[in-house]
Amino acid sequence: MFIRIAKDIQTFDAIQPLPPHFQYFHNPPVDVAGVSTLNIFQKCTSVVRQLAYGASAGQLDEYLEMGRQTSYDAMNNFCKCTIQLYHNEYMRKPTQEDVNRVTAKHLEVHETAPPHGKANTLVATGDKGHPTIMLEAVALYDLWIWNAYFGPAGSNNDINILNESDLFDQLLEDRAHVVNFIANGEQFTKGYYLADGIYSEWSTLVKSFKCPMDPKTTKFKRYQEAARKDVERAFGVPQGRFHILTHGARPLSINKIKRMMYSCVILHNMVVDYNSRAISPFDLELIPEERPVRTWDQRVGTQLCMMGELRDRLTHHRLSGTPIEHIWNLPAQQRQR
Known part of the structure; x- marks a missing residue:
């Protein structure tokens, strides 16, 4: 390499x-x-x-x-x-074929989790309790980092980093890929991310329970935390592989630090691909065509409509409750497995 x-x-x-x-x-x-x-x-x-x-x-x-x-x-x-x-x-955005491959691999590996690769995908930010430039990443259990946002310095937390990042740009532009799955008998067409409890109640986020009060939520919390470990590994492996990420960087400018971080993310994904662990290999023929041309009014109208769908709390609660019932209603042999 x-x-x-x-x-x-x-x-x-x-x-x-x-x-x-x-x-x-x-x-x-x-x-x-x-x-x-x-x-x-x-x-x-x-x-x-x-x-x-x-x-x-x-x-x-x-x-x-x-x-x-x-x-x-x-x-x-x-x-x-x-x-x-x-x-x-x-550092490409996933294509529809990538989404399909992730879905198929998820069904193969996570039989007891909600039926899609989203169950081991999440948003997270890395902070160490002292001034840092934070990284937001979306990763799968193969350690491939599908989205990385790095750069804003100062007083940040998971919420304002998420608001500034480009994670949901495709969704807001109504260009997000279709993710069809059924959980507990209900049909869904959008994927979701597992996230910490600090995040807002958005329709694409499923948060963990801090204090589960009944057997259903306790069981779901256990499965969710088992899946959320993947992004922690995706943070830990690059830090172990590139020790420069664990050192102070005060003598460097913001732009140089950003280029260094994105280079480490790219090299990390290259290693995953080189070791034949990537779920979805790169294929030029599957790269989507250019986005459709829209007028300013069309773009604004689309974004306002999709923003309303993204911040729909009713959809969030419906999506949060369905996987709980789905896992709880699994057959006994699958629970044991």
């Missing part, structure tokens, strides 16, 4: 004139004085060591014969190249 990334950066020529961050890695083997310059493998190795081990730029001087500023420049340009090369593939 390392060789692939280096070669993709080295051979990139889709845009002319070549962007500066690609030019940085396309340096000739010798400079004007005839002295050998740093090659692309040295620069990429420096970046990978900074990302994976949290090594400071100064630590790489003796090993790679690179100065501190050169290591910083390599990191910044590598992140720009990674995002430009792989964003469309490894």
Whole structure:
């Protein structure tokens, strides 16, 4: 995978004139004085060591014969190249075929949960009790991160991060994919996310019970928390794989930190795909066509209508109650399993 990334950066020529961050890695083997310059493998190795081990730029001087500023420049340009090369593939929005594959895989793995891949998908934000730039992510049990929103600094919590993110943009534009499933005999056409109790009562969120008062909600809480572990793993694995995410980043600008985070998310998804664990592989033929052209009035009307559906509390309570009954009414042999 390392060789692939280096070669993709080295051979990139889709845009002319070549962007500066690609030019940085396309340096000739010798400079004007005839002295050998740093090659692309040295620069990429420096970046990978900074990302994976949290090594400071100064630590790489003796090993790679690179100065501190050169290591910083390599990191910044590598992140720009990674995002430009792989964003469309490894941070893409799910297609209808992706949704169908996730649904089928969910039925295979989670037989006792509500019948769709949503049951092990959720929204979460990472915070450590001190000033942070928070990450919102949607992930499945294969650890693929389907949506990542990172950037706003300051005083944030799960609610205002969700309000600022683009998670529900497709839904508000009435372009969300159809998710047909039946739970406890009721038909639903939209997927939902498992979320913490702090979130608002939206029609696409199913929240956990802080203090379940009866056997039904107690059982549902147990199943829901077992499914919600997947996003915690999706946060934990990248932090274990890229130690730079656990270190302070005060010397860096907001934009550089954002590029570094999105690069780590892209590389994480590349590893999932490289290890053949991804549920839904990338297929260019399945990428949806361009969105339909709408007038300003049409866009505003659609968004207001879909916003009303999104914030419908009655639908939220109906959707929250149905999975509880669905799980409670499962046959005894499935409960034991």
